[in-house]
Amino acid sequence: MSDGKGRPLDFARGRRFGSPMLSVILADSVPAAQPFVLIFSYEGSLPRAPLDYITADGILLRDESRWYPAVDLAGFAVNDFKISIPSGWHAVASGQWNGSALSQTDTTTVVGWKTRQAVSSRSIVAGPGTVWPCSNPIVATSGSGPIVDLQRCESPSHQHYSDRLQIRAADAIHAFGKILGEFPQDRLTIVEGFPGVQGATGYSAPGFLVVSRDVMRYADEADYAPEFLPHELAHQWFPLEVVLERQEDGWLAESLAEYLSWRYLREKDPEAARRMVMSAMRDALEPDPPRPLAMGLRLFALEPWSVTHATLYQRGMMVFRTLETVIDRERVDRTLAEYFKRYHGRSASVADFQKICEEIAGRSLGWFFDYFLNGTRIPEIEIRQVPSGAPGIVAGEIVVKDMMPEATLRVEMRIRTAKGVVEHSVATHGEVTSFSVNVPGPAIGIELDPDLRILRWTEAVRRHRPQMALLRQALDLEEESKFARALEHCRQALALDPDDVALNQQRIRFTAARLEYRQGAFAGAAREFRAAHDGHSIDPVDTNFYRAWCRVYLARDAKRLGNIDAARAEASAGLALLAAALDARVDWGGSRSGEISAREALLELSK
Numbered sequence: 081m082s083d084g085k086g087r088p089l090d091f092a093r094g095r096r097f098g099s100p101m102l103s104v105i106l107a108d109s110v111p112a113a114q115p116f117v118l119i120f121s122y123e124g125s126l127p128r129a130p131l132d133y134i135t136a137d138g139i140l141l142r143d144e145s146r147w148y149p150a151v152d153l154a155g156f157a158v159n160d161f162k163i164s165i166p167s168g169w170h171a172v173a174s175g176q177w178n179g180s181a182l183s184q185t186d187t188t189t190v191v192g193w194k195t196r197q198a199v200s201s202r203s204i205v206a207g208p209g210t211v212w213p214c215s216n217p218i219v220a221t222s223g224s225g226p227i228v229d230l231q232r233c234e235s236p237s238h239q240h241y242s243d244r245l246q247i248r249a250a251d252a253i254h255a256f257g258k259i260l261g262e263f264p265q266d267r268l269t270i271v272e273g274f275p276g277v278q279g280a281t282g283y284s285a286p287g288f289l290v291v292s293r294d295v296m297r298y299a300d301e302a303d304y305a306p307e308f309l310p311h312e313l314a315h316q317w318f319p320l321e322v323v324l325e326r327q328e329d330g331w332l333a334e335s336l337a338e339y340l341s342w343r344y345l346r347e348k349d350p351e352a353a354r355r356m357v358m359s360a361m362r363d364a365l366e367p368d369p370p371r372p373l374a375m376g377l378r379l380f381a382l383e384p385w386s387v388t389h390a391t392l393y394q395r396g397m398m399v400f401r402t403l404e405t406v407i408d409r410e411r412v413d414r415t416l417a418e419y420f421k422r423y424h425g426r427s428a429s430v431a432d433f434q435k436i437c438e439e440i441a442g443r444s445l446g447w448f449f450d451y452f453l454n455g456t457r458i459p460e461i462e463i464r465q466v467p468s469g470a471p472g473i474v475a476g477e478i479v480v481k482d483m484m485p486e487a488t489l490r491v492e493m494r495i496r497t498a499k500g501v502v503e504h505s506v507a508t509h510g511e512v513t514s515f516s517v518n519v520p521g522p523a524i525g526i527e528l529d530p531d532l533r534i535l536r537w538t539e540a541v542r543r544h545r546p547q548m549a550l551l552r553q554a555l556d557l558e559e560e561s562k563f564a565r566a567l568e569h570c571r572q573a574l575a576l577d578p579d580d581v582a583l584n585q586q587r588i589r590f591t592a593a594r595l596e597y598r599q600g601a602f603a604g605a606a607r608e609f610r611a612a613h614d615g616h617s618i619d620p621v622d623t624n625f626y627r628a629w630c631r632v633y634l635a636r637d638a639k640r641l642g643n644i645d646a647a648r649a650e651a652s653a654g655l656a657l658l659a660a661a662l663d664a665r666v667d668w669g670g671s672r673s674g675e676i677s678a679r680e681a682l683l684e685l686s687k
């Protein structure tokens with residue numbers, strides 16, 4: 081190895097295993113402030129990683145893929161890439177594309193991407209595709225802020241998708257810009273990737289977002305994964321611009337993106353925001369035992385996706401909401417803006433975030449971070465009414481169990497009286513806090529924390545956990561063809577929640593109906609399919625999914641009875657349901673067809 085003048089060079093690798101550190105020992109010392117160029121050539125094969133892909137239909141190389149040998153997400157640097165790709169492909173990286181190929185042959189195109197400022201990532205995505213600028217491509221992130229150029233890169237084999245995704249992206253960027261500070265990049269390219277993946281999957285890098293095909297396909301369906309796009313766009317701020325100091329700080333990446341997504345939906349689609357919270361409150365506490373949020377991104381490697389999602393996404397988001405009840409929403413916003421301002425372009429930790437939070441709140445919040453991030457306990461909050469002795473006053477106590485004595489939460493309550501609803505809130509201190517509220521008439525009922533702002537045990541969770549355990553057992557028994565016992569488990573699960581507080585009835589009934597059908601108990605199955613069809617789940621896509629499959633089975637049953645017209649009627653009613661629900665492919669077992677979508681089954685039955 082030698083330098084440009086033929087003098088010997090040496091280098092030393094970092095001593096820590098996997099360290100990206102490389103020290104170059106120059107033959108001569110270089111005078112201070114004199115620039116010099118080092119060129120590294122390297123080759124090798126890339127290790128397999130769960131999100132990266134290298135296929136004939138596209139390539140995603142994240143930082144973790146190690147295509148660029150130094151993996152240091154806190155190493156902000158200016159990128160200047162020349163990427164050779166097969167002709168007909170497009171490649172996207174952070175920064176600016178010069179708009180045309182640098183060079184082109186019959187088989188190869190070379191494109192260049194350069195960032196204006198230092199960025200945290202060296203990720204590259206490529207695939208067959210065309211770039212579509214948004215017909216309404218520019219958006220100011222704030223009154224005087226920069227213009228964001230929005231474009232989309234999609235596979236030419238599909239129909240041209242609508243601009244809806246870019247328009248929604250522009251809106252979310254604008255909304256986040258107002259809370260957090262300006263969008264850190266000047267371009268956002270949404271790239272179709274993850275070939276063959278079903279459902280909404282995404283990967284965010286500075287200035288670009290790779291999404292699965294379904295995200296583009298169902299961009300016009302407002303009910304399809306509404307939290308997905310704002311979540312991914314929030315990543316442009318956190319953790320791409322304020323990177324995580326350690327994996328354990330993952331609450332400031334996934335949980336924060338989920339919280340910001342909820343904040344966005346709260347303004348734009350309050351129903352979707354409400355559903356997001358309902359699901360989170362129910363599902364976040366399903367993992368048993370609960371894992372500490374301080375495991376952060378390590379959850380991805382150590383736990384199944386369902387546990388990681390319930391913990392880092394749903395429970396983590398609820399912890400941000402709970403923080404709103406401790407320091408109020410306006411102070412959470414100020415904390416986020418200050419956190420971004422202070423740490424953008426470098427790394428930060430939960431401790432740094434806590435410090436800003438405490439500065440803004442003007443008090444110590446050690447108990448909050450200790451309890452909700454390091455710990456796994458969940459508070460139990462109850463309301464006890466006590467006789468007030470006066471007709472116009474409701475009196476009672478709020479009891480917070482399994483919480484630290486220094487904790488204080490603002491608990492909202494909704495008091496229904498014969499003469500209207502009274503909203504009230506109480507800041508708790510210690511285990512028992514008394515309150516009294518003036519009311520216009522006798523109280524009929526008091527609802528505690530009606531908007532589910534505080535992470536706590538709820539009746540829905542208490543019913544949900546054993547229900548899901550029974551449902552899992554039922555599906556295992558079905559695998560072993562023990563249908564009668566599986567059905568018995570479904571019946572027990574239904575009996576746990578007769579008034580459907582946990583909103584699991586539709587999926588359990590559907591499973592019960594399927595089991596009856598597989599046993600040949602067709603009349604009972606048909607009754608159960610009708611009941612499942614008329615029920616609903618939290619997510620409207622799930623509701624439509626079960627309805628579509630109920631229609632499939634009801635049509636099959638009608639056909640079995642020789643009632644072709646009824647079968648066709650069921651099928652065409654089914655085909656009118658949400659496209660995203662109709663296209664999801666499943667294998668319910670017991671058929672030779674393997675994975676099939678409700679649409680395919682219904683089209684067959686409508687003939």
Ligand SMILES: [Zn+2]
Pocket residue numbers: 311312315333334337
């Ligand atoms: Zn994310």
